[in-house]
Amino acid sequence: MYSKEQASQLKQAFWTAFGQYMSPVLSAEGLKISWINYKTGIKHLYFRMQADKSSASISIDITHPDAGIQELFFEQFLELKNILRSYLNEDWDWQLHSTDEYSKTITRISKTITGVNIFEQSNWPQLISFFKPRIIALDEFWSDAKYSFDALR
Template identity: 70%
Template sequence: MYTREQASQLRQAFWTAFGQYIAPHPSAEGLRINWSNYKTGIKHVYFRMRAEKKTASIGIEITHPDPEIQELFYQQFLELKLYLHETLSEEWEWELHGTNEYGETITRIYKEISPVNIFNRDDWPTLISFFKPRIIALDEFWSDAQYSFDALK
């Protein structure tokens, strides 16, 4: 078992290693990008990568405090579902109005793997291999799809 500080240091070490590994890869538009902290440019719409003790996930999270507005974003993503799945080369889970670890209502489109453990360095190559192609594909999707959300900004 790790202390809170040790766990924090291991998480930080993993995300630093991931950032260094993927940094040479430019965005779909040819720009330098902070892959670990991807900015969609739309408030309340995030591309999130999470790694914990038993699972890892990557996804699109819609966190607007108004569930009806979350649903509008979700419906817009549904319009682009085929394109998203084609770009990702796989299907993801779609969850309207789930709950996050803080009890807030969020909407997610995500892919999860298990068993993986961020605290086990032997799992890091698996985690990096999971995250890298998917965040790059999300960026490729978003470089075209973001304009479909202009009316919802």
Template identity: 65%
Template sequence: MYSKEEASKLKQSFWTTFGQYMASVPSSEGMKINWINYKTGFKHLYFKMDAGKKEAYIAIEINHPDIGIQELFFEQFKEFKKILEGYLNETWSWKLHTEDEHGKIISRIYCQIDPVSVFNQADWPTLISFFKPRIIALDEFWNMVKDSFEALK
């Protein structure tokens, strides 16, 4: 078992490694991008990657405090579900109005793998191989459809 400090350092080390690995990969628009803190340009809409001690996931998270607006975002994503799946080459899970780790109501479209652990460096290549193509695909998808979300800004 790791202390909180050791666990935090290991996680930080993984994300630093992932960031360095992805640094040379341009966005779909050919620009330099911070893949770890991907900016969608929309408040309360995030592309989130997380790795823990038993699993990892990548998600589109909608955490707007107004549940109705959150649902509108979710419905708009559903309109583009086939396009999203085309970019991802897989089907993701869709959860409208679920709780996050802090008990806040969010909506999430995600893909998860397990068993993997960010605390096991032997799993890092698996984690990187999981995150890389999916965050790149999300970027390509988002650049194609983001204008359709402008009315929800």
């Protein structure tokens, strides 16, 4: 088992390595981008990557405090579901009004894999292979789709 400090250092080492690995990759618009802290440009709308000792996930998180506004965002994503799927080439899980790890109501569109451990460096290539194509695909999708969300800003 790892101490909190060791676990934190290993996680930080993974995300640093992932960031370095991704740094030469430009966004769909040809710009340098922080892939780990992806900016959608819309408050309460995030593309997140997470990993722990048993799984990894990438998600679109809608965290607006108003559940009705979360639902409007979700409906807009539903309108674009086929387009999103065409970029991702796979189905994701769609959850309207679930609860996050802080007991806040959020809406999440996500993909998760199990059987990976961020604390095992031997799993890092698998984690990178999971995250890389999906965050790039989300960026390509967002480059085209973000204008559909202008009314919800």
